[in-house]
Amino acid sequence: MSTPRAGGPASGASHYDFEESLSSKPFLFVVGEERKEFHIQKEFIAQLSPVLNALVNGRMKEATESRVEWPDLDVDTFVRFAQFAYSRDYTEAQPEILTPPPPNPQEVNQQSSPSSGTQVIDLTDQTDGNSSNDDEDDNLDDGPDDDGDEGEEEEEEEEEEEEEDGSTSMEYESDELESEEEEEEETYNQEGVANPNANHDTTVVQRTTCCLDLRDLPFSIHNYLERWKMYITTRFISEFSEPNSPPAKRRRVLNSITGETGDWRDSSSANLKYHAMYRFAKLDIPHVPESWQPGVNTSAYHSYAPVFQSHARLYALAEKYGIESLKGLTLHCLHLRLLHFTIYPQRVDDAVELVPVIYGSTVEGDPARRVVMLFFCCVAEHVKESPEFRAVVRSVGEFADDLVREMTLRLL
Template identity: 20%
Template structure:
C-alpha cells in the first residue's frame, strides 16, 4: 500500500539501479532501452551540499516535456551536460532516479530506534504508549454511521467501495506500518515524530519535484501513497503535529487547485472532530488563509443539510488532542 520496500545502505551508490534488469516494465521505457544505453551521461549537482550524481540522459528526458527541454533543448544545462538542483534534497533526487529507471520508487528504511522526547510524548499520562488510537481506515470500517461524513470519507479515501469490500482493518494497517518503519516497536513508531515525518514528507517532497516538471504519472503515485499513509496511520498526537507542520509547506510549494492541497484539505475535513480540539488549528488557519478557504470549498452540501436537520454527531472517539 505505502510503497515497495527495499533497503538502501547508501543513497550515493546508484550503480545497482542502472542495470537493465532493474528497468521498469513500462513499454515506454522498455522500448527505448537501446537509446538509454547509448545516451550521454548527465551530471546533477543536488542540494546545498552539492552532491554529484551521474545518470543517463534518456530516462530523465523521457519523464516529461519540461525535462526533455531542459536536457536536450539547447539550454546551458543541455550544452554542458550538467544540471544544478540546489533546492532538491538528495533523497528526493534518488527517489526520482528510481522512478526514471524503474517506473516506481521505494522509501529508505529508517535505521534509528524510536525514542521519546517532549515532542514525541503523548499528551496523556503514562510511560510507554499503549492502546493506539484507530487509523481513519479502522475508524471508518468500525462506525455504523451512514451520514454525510461517512459518504465523504468513503468517496475521497476509499474510492466509494463501502463496507462490503473492506480489507481486514487493523491487521493490515499494523502490518504495513511495521514493515514501513523497519522496527519491531510498532506502537512507539506510531508515536515517534522522527519515524512518521519522513514516511510522509518523502512522498510530499517527491510530489513537489514531479509537479515542478509536470511528471503527471509520478504525481499520481505520490498522491496515492500519501492518501494511503493518511488513511492507515493511527490518529496519534504526533501524526497531528506532522500534518500541522506540513500544511504551510504544501501551500508554499503548490498553487490554487492543486491535487495535494485538495487531499490534505479533505483529510482535515474528514477528521475535523479530532483536528479541531485546540488552539493550533485556529493558528494554522490564520497563518495559511488559503488553507482555510480550501476547507470551506471542500465541505459538501450534504454537511449543511445534516446540520439543519440535526442528525446524531459522528465523533472520532479515542483520537488524541
C-alpha cells in the same frame, strides 16, 4: 518499504530503447546546499516529461553543458527521483522512532510514596468511643443501674430498626440496579444495535464491536469506515429480526436506514463525519497497476512525518517538471498512507507538515490539495486544539479557505 510500481523498468519501451537510454551520455545534477553531484543518463531523464526533455536535449545552457543545479532540492528527494527515472518506482522514507519522555518526577513520587496508601483514620469516632468508655466507667463507679433492663430493651429495638433499615436499603439498591439495567437495555434496543432477545454475551460483543466507540483519538479513517459499516449492517439486521413485524414497519425501518436512494451510505442515520471520510476514501486517485498496502503505525512514538514528506516533496518535484506518471504514483501512495494512518494525538503534527509543502508547490484545484484538505476535514474536531494545526490554518490562507468550504458539508 518500497512503493508500488507504476510500470516495469522499461514500461512502454522495448529492450532496445532501454539499452539505448543506458548508453546515452550522462547528465550532471548538482543537488542541495551541499552541492552533491549525481550523473544520470540523459535519456532516462528525457523520457519523464517534455520539460525535462528540453532541459537535457534542448538549446538551453544546461543542455549544452550537460549540467544543471538544483540547490533547493534535498538529496533524499533527488535519489527517489532518480530511482523513478530508472525503474518507475521509488522507496519511501522510514518512520522515525522517538524516545518516550521520562515520567514526571512528581507523579513517580506520588505513586511510590507510602503515604499514598496510608489508611485515613477518623479521629472523631475514636473520641466518641473514648467518651462512651468513660461513661461506662462512671456507671460502674456509681453501682448497679435500676434502668439496666430498660437499656437492654432499647438496644434490642435499635438493632431491630437497623436490620429493617438495612433490608430496606438493600431492596432500594436492588430496585435501582434493576431499573438501571432495564433503562440500559431499553436504550440499547432503541439504538437498534442488538436483538432484544439475544444472549447476554452476544449482546456485549455486538455492543463492543458495532457501536462506534471512535469519538476520541487514536483511530484511522479506514478503521472508522469499517466500524461504521459494521454498525449499520448490524443495526439493519437487528431491526428486521423482530418477530411478526408488520410490513409497514419494515418499510419504515428500511427507509430510515437506507434512505430514498436505497444506499445505506445515503442514510439519514449515517453521520456526516462518515460521509466526509467516505469522500476521502473514494477520491479519484490515479490507478497504480500493482496493489500496495501500507503498514499500520501502532505507537504514538513512531513519527511518520518523514514518510509523508518523502511522498509530498517528490510530488512537488513532479508537479514542477510536469512528470505526470510520478505525480500519479506519489499521490496514490500519499492517499493510502493517510487513509491507514492511525492518528494519535501526539502525531497530528506529522500530517500537518504536509500542508505547507503541498499548498506551497501547487495551484488551486490540484488533486494533492484536496487529499490533504479532506483528510483534515474528516478529523477537524480532533485536531482543532493542536498548536501546529492552528498555526498552519493561520499561515496558509488557501488551505483555511478550502477547509472551511468543505466543512460546511458536515453542517448540512
